[in-house]
Amino acid sequence: MKLKYVPVYAGDFEEQLKFYTEKLGFKVADNVLFYEDAECTLLETGDYDVLLAISKHNPHTDTKGCIILNTDDCLNDHYRLRTAGVQFDTEPEYQPIGLVAEFSDPCGNKFVLLEERNYNEL
Amino acid sequence: MDYALTLRNNNKIYSRINTRQHDLQCSADFNIRFVMSGSENYQLGKRQLYIHPDSFLILNKGTQYASSVASNDPARSFSINFDQKFLDDFKNCWMHKHENLLSQPDLIQKQEREFNETIYPFKGDIRYNIFHLKHHLDNNTQDELLINEYLHHCLINYYRIYNDEIFKKAERLSFLNNSTRVEILRRLNLAKEYLYSYYNKNISLEELAAHACLSVNHLLRTFKQAFNVTPHQFLVQLRLQRAQLLLKTTRYPINEVVSMVGFECPSSFIRLFRTHYKVTPLKYRQTA
Incomplete structure (x- = not known):
């Protein structure tokens, strides 16, 4: 058993899809019919097996969520996304886990850009 | 890779492989100096300082210094000179943001012009940020906004280290x-x-x-x-830490590493290493 799809709340489907593909650079992996009348668009967020699923009518995701994206260089990705027009809710901040910056998608899901840092290593 | 970069806002970044001695010079700006490998010697007045890859040195504007390579191998140095205006803008913005966080704001006010010119530990966030920045520059990034973003964060990191190393520790003293x-x-x-x-x-x-x-x-x-910690405990930790680095990045035999970092006897080194890192030096090298 493993984690495969994470459904994400999409208020305005088209706007959401545009934000994910054009600004965040996610790639559309597939369109699948989950249930009758519930076609989902699956999005790749990088080199991971877990895909995000958004849909015009999805009975499973009517609440906003929070998604943590992994990055190996938070300052760089923060800069790149900001240049692409993503508005950040917080500037990169130092937390015990590493460097963290937050933004929201058009319908209010929260995204956390996280660069984990090991503070015990030399 | 050698390069010298002057940004439009007059911040300067140097990456050099040093093999020779530099004559007495005067630092033109506040600057932070790192050594990526090997080690460098700095002479500041009567003080002879050595920087290794686990530490960095700061120099204030106007300080006279002479530097030379201290290791057998050439030293790969990386340094950043901050333009006064960039520094002033940063200070204003930082002071404004952290006024309530500072333990003793009046003290930093007093000291704000001059930093303590000494060696600081090169670890944690500043290490991550400098390595990212260097990676971008080595790959020929031209984007000055991005580069300045790293420089800004480098100052944030330095201020935090400064606050931790100077003010937080000063508070512990019973005067x-x-x-x-x-x-x-x-x-x-x-x-x-x-x-x-x-x-x-x-x-x-x-x-x-x-x-x-x-x-x-x-x-x-x-x-x-x-x-x-006592000075002796600090010294032992430092020696172990530098031994760890040598084990990881060089092929010197363990016996040689022992004497390079100043331990006299290999068996006591191995015992200390094992107690400290829960692994023997040999195992550490094999897995590093």
């Missing part, structure tokens, strides 16, 4: 007068930089105390108060 505390801490940092520089020599307490302008008793008592 009533604030300026006495900061002065004692300044001297303790002289002791620390001496340990950083001569870690592999046989250092006597008298020598260390003399470099710090403190009496031996005073040094022992206040060092422990401020840093929670």
Whole structure:
């Protein structure tokens, strides 16, 4: 058993899809019919097996969520996304886990850009 | 890879492989100096300091110094000069943001023009950020906004280290007068930089105390108060840490590493290493 799809709340489907593909650079992996009348668009967020699923009518995701994206260089990705027009809710901040910056998608899901840092290593 | 970069806002970044000695010069701006491999010697007045890859040096504007390579292999150095205006803008913005966080805002006000010119530990966030920045520059990034973003964060990191190393530690000292505390801490940092520089020599307490302008008793008592370890414990930790780096990045035999970092006997080194890192030096090297 493993984690495969994470459904994400999409208020305005088209706007959401545009934000994910054009600004965040996610790639559309597939369109699948989950249930009758519930076609989902699956999005790749990088080199991971877990895909995000958004849909015009999805009975499973009517609440906003929070998604943590992994990055190996938070300052760089923060800069790149900001240049692409993503508005950040917080500037990169130092937390015990590493460097963290937050933004929201058009319908209010929260995204956390996280660069984990090991503070015990030399 | 060698390069010298001057940004439009006059911040400057140098990456060099040093093999020779540089004559006495005067630092034009506030600057932070790192050594990525090998080690460098800096002469600041009477002080002889050595920077290794686990530490960095800051120099204020106008300081006279001479530098040379201290290791057998060439030293790969990386340094950043901050333009005064960039620095002033940063200070204003940082002071504004952190006024309530500072333990003693009046002290930083007083010291804001001059930083303590000494050796600081190169670890944690500043290490991550400098390595990212260097990676971008080595790959020929031209985007100055991005580069300045890293420089801004490098200052944030430095301020935090400065606050941790100077003010937080000064608070631990049991003197009533604030300026006495900061002065004692300044001297303790002289002791620390001496340990950083001569870690592999046989250092006597008298020598260390003399470099710090403190009496031996005073040094022992206040060092422990401020840093929670005795000078000897600090020295052993530093030697182990540098041995760890040598084990990881070089192929010197363990016996040689032992004497390079200043331990006299391999068996006590192995015992200390194992107690400290829960792994033997040999196993560490195999898995590093």
